[in-house]
Amino acid sequence: MINRRDFLKNTALGAAGVTLLGLPFSAEAAQNINLTILHTNDQHSRIDPFPDDGRKYGGMGGMARRATLIEQIRKEEPNVLLLDSGDIWQGTPYFNFFGGELEFKLMSEMKYDAATLGNHDFDNGLKGLERQLPNATFPFIIANYDFSGTILKDRFQPFKIFEKQGVRVGVFGLGIELEGLVGKNNFGETVYQDPVAVAREMVQELRGKQKCNLIVCLSHLGYSYKEEKIDDLKLAKQVEGIDLILGAHTHTFLEQPEVVQHESGHETLVNQVGWSGLFLGRIDFAFNRRSKKKTDVRTAALPVNTPVTTS
Amino acid sequence: MTRYFSKTAAALLLALSLASCQRTWVASPSLAETDVPVDKTITADPQYEARIAPYREQVTAKMEEIIGTAPVELGKADYQSPLGNFVVDLMLEQSRSLYDGKIDMATTTNGGLRVPIPLGAVKVGTIFELMPFENELVVLTLDGNTVKEFFDIAAEARYAPIANATFTVQNGKATDIKIGGEPLDLSQNYTIVTSDYLAGGGDNLSVFKKALKSEKVGIMMRDAITQHIRQLTAKGQPIGADTTNRVTILP
Numbered sequence: 001m002i003n004r005r006d007f008l009k010n011t012a013l014g015a016a017g018v019t020l021l022g023l024p025f026s027a028e029a030a031q032n033i034n035l036t037i038l039h040t041n042d043q044h045s046r047i048d049p050f051p052d053d054g055r056k057y058g059g060m061g062g063m064a065r066r067a068t069l070i071e072q073i074r075k076e077e078p079n080v081l082l083l084d085s086g087d088i089w090q091g092t093p094y095f096n097f098f099g100g101e102l103e104f105k106l107m108s109e110m111k112y113d114a115a116t117l118g119n120h121d122f123d124n125g126l127k128g129l130e131r132q133l134p135n136a137t138f139p140f141i142i143a144n145y146d147f148s149g150t151i152l153k154d155r156f157q158p159f160k161i162f163e164k165q166g167v168r169v170g171v172f173g174l175g176i177e178l179e180g181l182v183g184k185n186n187f188g189e190t191v192y193q194d195p196v197a198v199a200r201e202m203v204q205e206l207r208g209k210q211k212c213n214l215i216v217c218l219s220h221l222g223y224s225y226k227e228e229k230i231d232d233l234k235l236a237k238q239v240e241g242i243d244l245i246l247g248a249h250t251h252t253f254l255e256q257p258e259v260v261q262h263e264s265g266h267e268t269l270v271n272q273v274g275w276s277g278l279f280l281g282r283i284d285f286a287f288n289r290r291s292k293k294k295t296d297v298r299t300a301a302l303p304v305n306t307p308v309t310t311s
Numbered sequence: 312m313t314r315y316f317s318k319t320a321a322a323l324l325l326a327l328s329l330a331s332c333q334r335t336w337v338a339s340p341s342l343a344e345t346d347v348p349v350d351k352t353i354t355a356d357p358q359y360e361a362r363i364a365p366y367r368e369q370v371t372a373k374m375e376e377i378i379g380t381a382p383v384e385l386g387k388a389d390y391q392s393p394l395g396n397f398v399v400d401l402m403l404e405q406s407r408s409l410y411d412g413k414i415d416m417a418t419t420t421n422g423g424l425r426v427p428i429p430l431g432a433v434k435v436g437t438i439f440e441l442m443p444f445e446n447e448l449v450v451l452t453l454d455g456n457t458v459k460e461f462f463d464i465a466a467e468a469r470y471a472p473i474a475n476a477t478f479t480v481q482n483g484k485a486t487d488i489k490i491g492g493e494p495l496d497l498s499q500n501y502t503i504v505t506s507d508y509l510a511g512g513g514d515n516l517s518v519f520k521k522a523l524k525s526e527k528v529g530i531m532m533r534d535a536i537t538q539h540i541r542q543l544t545a546k547g548q549p550i551g552a553d554t555t556n557r558v559t560i561l562p
Contacts, residue, residue, distance in 0.1 A: 071356065
């Protein structure tokens with residue numbers, strides 16, 4: 001087998017150069033619709049950059065800077081989806097004093113399209129979350145928590161479909177088991193359901209009934225555990241049909257997305273960008289303008305020319 | 312290395328292209344990475360900065376809020392100390408009001424208590440300095456033998472104040488262990504409230520990884536301390552520790 005990383009390195013230059021030049025890859029590319037997915041996870045109330053005092057990642061991060069970066073990308077790209085995989089809250093006095101108000105307001109202003117719930121988003125209880133929901137103009141998407149016995153009944157959706165130039169992108173959310181991780185007082189009667197079973201239902205719904213061209217899972221399960229506990233890599237292996245899992249919880253920095261290949265040839269990408277908004281994740285997909293089929297994934301570091309086998 | 316190389320090369324290509332077309336250059340993230348660094352090279356959006364500023368000022372102001380008064384400084388020391396006892400006692404009291412089951416004991420380690428509670432006015436900021444970590448309280452269920460093992464570590468390492476228990480240190484081992492006044496029963500399970508950091512085996516307490524059960528209380532350790540001090544102040548009481556002897560050291 002060719003060393004994958006070397007292959008990627010060799011092709012990265014070309015892709016980056018061409019993109020920066022604003023020229024299409026080829027004549028074929030002109031027939032493509034591009035979709036840029038930007039994502040964050042585990043922001044942990046990091047409004048301001050880390051103090052620049054010599055610590056690791058010192059001077060990095062900051063929501064006002066992220067806003068500049070996102071605005072720049074929006075100017076360059078016609079189709080942007082901005083997503084978050086949970087644990088928006090807890091980690092700085094901004095959360096202790098304002099209960100998450102500023103985090104939600106700034107994310108709304110950046111025009112986040114959707115977020116899922118992390119365990120720390122329950123830190124002020126269901127009431128604390130309910131209190132701040134009016135500050136979020138973006139929806140929270142979660143498919144495997146049943147809130148029907150709680151005050152948050154009907155406040156969340158299992159999935160949402162975004163249409164960009166005719167390309168239908170289905171986004172669903174998965175949360176981690178709350179028992180033992182979140183105080184019972186804080187999650188109340190929220191019922192956790194098996195992520196694998198729920199993800200299979202979601203794929204069926206989104207791929208089938210909703211005729212989505214791309215399926216994205218916002219996951220707060222965690223990247224990888226040695227023990228049996230469900231994680232993003234296990235989910236990617238066990239559930240075929242998810243195109244992209246945007247992970248969280250384990251604060252994992254990935255140089256490039258992990259690719260999980262299924263027997264049918266379908267590939268699932270798993271990505272995560274550490275924590276605290278130190279990085280903004282970016283993955284670009286291309287779709288055939290006529291068929292709306294995914295033709296290419298470009299992270300440039302990962303020019304996986306995916307032969308699309310599912311529709 | 313490759314990242315830098317491709318960035319430089321891309322910039323070169325870009326410069327060449329600018330010579331031939333009039334497209335204005337906008338700094339674009341290199342697609343050689345899927346994670347675009349949010350660093351000093353990016354200017355903070357002034358509109359967002361303006362929105363954040365009043366909150367930032369309030370954070371600074373709130374740190375100055377006085378929540379209680381300490382008539383004497385509460386410092387830490389080996390085995391038991393005013394600061395150690397004060398913190399483990401309040402961990403137990405605050406957790407008991409939030410947790411449904413019975414909690415027998417509480418512990419933390421001196422390493423996690425970063426500064427003393429100073430004599431005089433105690434501010435919100437003081438508690439952030441005392442407890443800068445985002446640790447949560449968890450209740451661990453331990454079997455009798457694991458409890459014994461924990462007390463032996465506390466006897467040898469001297470760094471773990473314990474609430475609602477007494478013991479004697481003899482030859483570096485814990486003897487005469489009493490929990491809630493009753494002798495330790497090795498055939499029984501006990502519950503202890505501690506931080507999630509220690510529960511995960513931090514600070515050499517890997518013994519806690521033998522817990523039969525681990526449940527979050529639903530409160531951060533810092534919030535428990537702040538809340539306790541506020542409650543004392545509301546009752547007109549000063550910040551003070553129970554310094555009744557808990558650990559007897561035999562020569």
